[in-house]
Amino acid sequence: QVQLVESGGGLVQAGDSLRLSCAAxxxxxxxxxxxxxRQSPGQPRVxxxxxxxxxxxxxxxxxxxxxxxxxxxxxxxxxxQMDSLKPEDTAIYYCNTYSYSSSRYFWGQGIQVxxxx
Numbered sequence: 525q526v527q528l529v530e531s532g533g534g535l536v537q538a539g540d541s542l543r544l545s546c547a548a549x550x551x552x553x554x555x556x557x558x559x560x561x562r563q564s565p566g567q568p569r570v571x572x573x574x575x576x577x578x579x580x581x582x583x584x585x586x587x588x589x590x591x592x593x594x595x596x597x598x599x600x601x602x603x604x605q606m607d608s609l610k611p612e613d614t615a616i617y618y619c620n621t622y623s624y625s626s627s628r629y630f631w632g633q634g635i636q637v638x639x640x641x
Contacts, residue, residue: 526550528619528632535638540609546602546619546632555621558595560604562615563634569618573604586612609639 532544544560557576563569573583573593581593592605602619619632 526552526555526621526630528621528630530617530619530632530635533617533635533637535640536609538610538639538641540639541605541607542609542637544604544606544617544619544635544637546604548600548602548619548621552600552621554623554625556624557622558593558602559620559622560593560602561618561620562613562637563618564615567615572617575602606637609637611639611641613637614639 527549529547530544532542534542536542557574559574560572561569562572571584572587573581573591575581575593575595583591590606590608594603595601606613614637616634616636618634621630
């Protein structure tokens with residue numbers, strides 16, 4: 525089991541920055557991929573960025589160059605630095621882990637990010 529708790533969301537204006545944090549605990553040594561997802565009202569949950577344990581990062585096109593995913597191993601925390609925020613970035617953001625050996629996903633409770641125009 526992996527427990528994930530997000531923090532750092534809020535209401536900002538277009539062009540502002542936010543940094544989301546995800547504190548992880550439990551069986552994190554078995555995690556192969558860390559990720560951030562988001563879900564807007566009436567829309568499916570979609571991946572935003574992923575970070576594999578080999579260091580490879582992937583981003584969806586709409587956030588590439590504006591968002592940065594990173595992890596602090598010592599603090600067992602995953603981050604999502606979001607710069608140049610746009611109203612279309614408004615969503616609930618979820619932290620996620622995936623393990624290849626168990627094929628299991630774990631999710632945080634989600635945190636609201638609202639960007640006003």
